[in-house]
Amino acid sequence: xxxxxxxxxxxxxxALLFVxxxxxxxxxxxxxxxxxTKPGPGLFSFxxxxxxxxxxxxxxxxxxxxxxxxxxxxxxxxxxxxxxxIITLTLWIVLMPLLGWLPLTFFVTLSFAKMMQLEGWIKPLxxxxxxTLFSYFLFGYLLQIDLPNVFWG
Amino acid sequence: MEIEALFDGFVIFLSFKYVLxxAIGAVxxxxxxxxxxxxxxTTMSLMLPFTLSQDxxxxxxxxxxILVGSQYGGSTTSILVNIPGEAASVVTCLDGYQxxxxxxxxxxxxxxxxxxFIAGTVAILGTQIFAPLLGAAALKLGPPEFLALMIxxxxxxxxxxxxxxxxxxxxxxxxxxxxxxxxxxxDGVERFSFGVSELMMGxxxxxxxxxxxxxxxxxxxxxxxxxxxxxxxxxxxxxxPNGEEIKRSVGPIARGSLLGFFVGLIPGPAAVISxxxxxxxxxxxxxxxxxxxxxxxxxxxxxxxxNNSACVGSMIPLLTLGIxxxxxxxxxLAGLLMHNIEPGPLLFQNAPQVFWAYIAALYIGNVVLxxxxxxLVGLFARVATVRPTFLMPIVSTICLLGVYCSRNSMFDVWxxxxxxxxxxxxxxxxxxxxxxVIGLILGxxxxxxxxxxxxxxxxxxxxxxxxxxxxxxxxxAGFFVIAKVTYTLIKKHG
Numbered sequence: 008x009x010x011x012x013x014x015x016x017x018x019x020x021x022a023l024l025f026v027x028x029x030x031x032x033x034x035x036x037x038x039x040x041x042x043x044t045k046p047g048p049g050l051f052s053f054x055x056x057x058x059x060x061x062x063x064x065x066x067x068x069x070x071x072x073x074x075x076x077x078x079x080x081x082x083x084x085x086x087x088x089x090x091x092x093i094i095t096l097t098l099w100i101v102l103m104p105l106l107g108w109l110p111l112t113f114f115v116t117l118s119f120a121k122m123m124q125l126e127g128w129i130k131p132l133x134x135x136x137x138x139t140l141f142s143y144f145l146f147g148y149l150l151q152i153d154l155p156n157v158f159w160g
Numbered sequence: 161m162e163i164e165a166l167f168d169g170f171v172i173f174l175s176f177k178y179v180l181x182x183a184i185g186a187v188x189x190x191x192x193x194x195x196x197x198x199x200x201x202t203t204m205s206l207m208l209p210f211t212l213s214q215d216x217x218x219x220x221x222x223x224x225x226i227l228v229g230s231q232y233g234g235s236t237t238s239i240l241v242n243i244p245g246e247a248a249s250v251v252t253c254l255d256g257y258q259x260x261x262x263x264x265x266x267x268x269x270x271x272x273x274x275x276x277f278i279a280g281t282v283a284i285l286g287t288q289i290f291a292p293l294l295g296a297a298a299l300k301l302g303p304p305e306f307l308a309l310m311i312x313x314x315x316x317x318x319x320x321x322x323x324x325x326x327x328x329x330x331x332x333x334x335x336x337x338x339x340x341x342x343x344x345x346x347d348g349v350e351r352f353s354f355g356v357s358e359l360m361m362g363x364x365x366x367x368x369x370x371x372x373x374x375x376x377x378x379x380x381x382x383x384x385x386x387x388x389x390x391x392x393x394x395x396x397x398x399x400x401p402n403g404e405e406i407k408r409s410v411g412p413i414a415r416g417s418l419l420g421f422f423v424g425l426i427p428g429p430a431a432v433i434s435x436x437x438x439x440x441x442x443x444x445x446x447x448x449x450x451x452x453x454x455x456x457x458x459x460x461x462x463x464x465x466x467n468n469s470a471c472v473g474s475m476i477p478l479l480t481l482g483i484x485x486x487x488x489x490x491x492x493l494a495g496l497l498m499h500n501i502e503p504g505p506l507l508f509q510n511a512p513q514v515f516w517a518y519i520a521a522l523y524i525g526n527v528v529l530x531x532x533x534x535x536l537v538g539l540f541a542r543v544a545t546v547r548p549t550f551l552m553p554i555v556s557t558i559c560l561l562g563v564y565c566s567r568n569s570m571f572d573v574w575x576x577x578x579x580x581x582x583x584x585x586x587x588x589x590x591x592x593x594x595x596x597v598i599g600l601i602l603g604x605x606x607x608x609x610x611x612x613x614x615x616x617x618x619x620x621x622x623x624x625x626x627x628x629x630x631x632x633x634x635x636x637a638g639f640f641v642i643a644k645v646t647y648t649l650i651k652k653h654g
Contacts, residue, residue: 017589024330031337031352038351043619048349051607052340058333062326079588085383089584092379096577099560100570112557119553123382138554142561150213152565 024063031056091122107157113139166288169516178517181218182525185225190532192226192246193233194543195551199246200230201594202373204491206558208366208498209566216499217514221521223495224475227488228280228522231431231468232529235272236540239265239460248431248467251439251459258455266537267401271409271457272464273533279417279465280526283472286421287479288519294480298505301481301629303612307621308630308637309483310606313427313598315637317485319644320428321592328595331586335599336606338363345604346611358571365494365601367563367572371579372586372593373487374559379584381548405457412442412458416465423466424473427485429594434470435463472522479503479515483602487594490601498566 031052041047080086095118099111106114116138120131146152192203204223211219234249239256252272259268318328341352342362353359401409416438423434442462443452452459475492477485482504484490496503501511508515533540563576586593617623624630 020585020589024334027334034352038349043614046611046614048344048347048351051610052337052351054610055333055337055340059330059337062330062333066324066326066330079380079383079584082383082385088383089379092382093577093581096375096556096560096580100573100577103570108561112561115557115560116553119378119382119556120549123549123552125549134550134553138557141554142557146561146565150210150565152561153568154561154565 018067021063021067025060025067028056028059028061028063031059088122092119095119095122103155105157108154109139109143109156112142165512165516166519168513169518169520174520177214177218178221178521179524181214181222182225182521183528185222186229186525186528186532189226189229189231190233190236190529190540191229191543193230193235193249194237194540195546199373200227201369201487201491201597202377203230204488204495205366205369205373206555206562208491208495209562211495212498212566216496216501216511217517219495219499220492220514220518221525223492224518224521225525227492228468228471228525229529231464231471232273232276232533233540234467235276235460235464236269236533236537239268239272247429248435248471249464250432251435251463254439254453255456255459258453259457259460262455264405264455264457267405268457268460269537270534271401271405271461273530273537275409275413275416275461275465276468277526277530278413279420279469280472280522280529282417283421283424283469284519284522284526287472287476287522291476291479291515292508294476295505295508298480301505302627303609303616304621304624304627305630305633306481306605306609307613308624308633309481310602310609312633312637313483313485313602315640316427317595317598319640320433321594323590325644327591331591331593332595332599335596335601336603338368338596338600339603340607346608358569363575363600364567364572365490365597366566367576368579368600369487369491369494369597370559370563371576372583372597374555375576375580376583376587378552378556378559379580380587381552386547386549401457408457409461411445412438412462413465415441415445416462417469420466420469420471421473424470425476425485427477429486430470430474431467431486434466438462438466479507479518480505482507482605484598487597490598493601 035049035053035056038049038052039047040050040053080089095115099115102111102114113135116135117131120134125131125134146154188203188207189200192200204226207222207226208219211222230246231248234244234246235252235256237243238249238252240260242253242257242260244250244253256265256268256272259265314329314332318332319325321328321331337352339362341359343350343353343360350360416434419438419441420430420434423437424430426433439452439459439462442456442458443449446452446456446458448456471488474485474489477483478489478493480503482493482502484493493503496514501507501514559576560573563572564570566572583593585591613621613624624634
């Protein structure tokens with residue numbers, strides 16, 4: 008019989024799903040089951056939590072083979088790029104009250120273009136400028152959406 | 161009566177803005193189908209906020225155009241470059257690219273376009289005939305039948321999505337739990353909002369879908385090195401298939417059209433499943449099965465006809481029962497709900513114009529796609545060579561701005577980013593995301609039918625088995641589970 012081939016990350020992820028299931032079950036108890044003749048607001052979520060618990064436990068105990076999708080994180084610098092992407096997206100939200108949406112659209116496009124190794128600085132800057140103009144035309148002019156402006160609002 | 165209604169549908173459709181919606185959807189869908197990575201679900205989710213400034217008919221026409229267009233576009237790169245633009249075109253690579261290597265790529269594209277057109281038309285006709293009938297029949301269904309249908313959906317989706325039923329059911333349960341968050345509509349009780357005021361309104365569908373499909377795709381694409389595809393040039397005169405190829409395509413197109421339509425009525429990724437079944441079927445009935453994998457025209461036109469037909473057919477459960485059976489129809493449902501239109505049995509009474517304009521749009525969209533795909537095939541194939549370096553930075557800002565502007569809420573953008581991060585882990589460990597988004601949108605209906613059934617039967621669910629339709633659905637679910645377990649055991653023990 009083969010040993011457990013799964014990575015630590017996968018097992019941890021599975022365990023976390025089990026914990027989430029128990030939290031949902033506990034939360035459902037707190038909200039209230041009611042009775043079967045008069046079901047309460049926690050009854051349905053209890054069954055969701057129960058399925059989550061049983062199936063994650065089932066996966067944890069019985070599934071031993073490695074299912075890691077090798078395509079995603081096997082490339083050099085992959086984790087760093089993932090983190091960079093997430094930080095860039097988060098900065099879009101955090102800096103919004105300070106800078107407004109147009110400079111941030113420029114910043115996000117430029118960051119992603121550089122991260123994806125678009126050569127030099129001229130092409131990324133041109134792409135960022137073109138995308139900012141396009142966004143302004145689409146969201147600001149055509150759809151007239153009220154987006155946070157800072158300098159020109 | 162129905163002809164009259166369809167005529168009215170054409171009259172509604174033939175206004176400038178709906179034709180524009182159809183054209184935008186068809187072109188965008190074809191381009192997305194050509195581009196590897198961004199699938200129809202991501203694009204439909206991204207376009208959802210843009211449809212909000214228009215009416216529901218505009219929204220449904222554009223979103224359906226994207227969905228059907230992506231099925232057309234996906235075949236182009238599969239045949240010419242050996243890269244499937246989206247999942248439903250994977251099978252087409254097997255023989256399509258081999259035909260290109262033999263110098264018959266143009267003929268393959270022409271036959272696929274023709275086959276897809278015929279299959280699409282058959283499926284539209286089927287929808288036009290069956291949807292109103294099913295809608296009328298669905299009016300007689302009560303909460304127990306809907307509960308049984310949810311159980312059937314849960315079993316089939318868990319088993320047909322991803323590599324393990326356990327993972328599929330985990331994702332479905334997770335989606336349904338997410339739908340519970342917020343103030344409950346039945347009793348006004350706050351559930352799982354942990355004191356966060358934004359969560360009291362519930363978790364919105366759009367940020368979750370864009371995060372899981374869009375953001376995770378952007379991040380994963382940015383990580384992988386880019387390998388430029390090698391393009392075969394196709395001239396207009398190359399597009400003529402010879403007599404033998406046409407003769408060999410007739411049967412597969414007819415079988416693919418019918419098969420795809422009926423597979424579309426089953427919960428799960430219908431377009432993808434239909435291509436695999438069609439390929440296996442064509443190989444079995446072919447006079448020269450040894451040609452499969454070496455450029456058999458039947459292996460290209462059959463699956464491509466099936467996926468187009470399945471794509472249209474999969475909308476019937478959504479329109480008649482209000483239940484999406486796959487991720488793209490879940491997005492379509494979200495779009496309709498955002499426009500305060502509730503699909504389901506009452507759609508034909510409350511908003512018949514939406515349905516008939518949708519049917520008219522499908523007919524005309526199908527013609528638009530045929531006209532677009534034949535002469536412009538070279539241009540669309542060239543789109544596949546656009547580097548993600550240019551594309552993904554633009555898509556990332558559309559995700560951010562699109563999600564923000566749907567409710568003017570920065571909280572939704574946070575939800576999108578969190579869903580995107582989770583989406584990466586789901587990809588790494590192969591947890592299918594489609595059951596999660598379907599669970600999220602089906603959750604309220606599932607809870608409603610569950611609680612109403614309990615109230616109806618005074619605290620027990622056994623009387624469900626006394627109702628023939630509900631019993632048939634439960635039996636179908638049970639049969640599927642037994643078949644799956646038997647198959648797994650036979651496979652394991654030789």
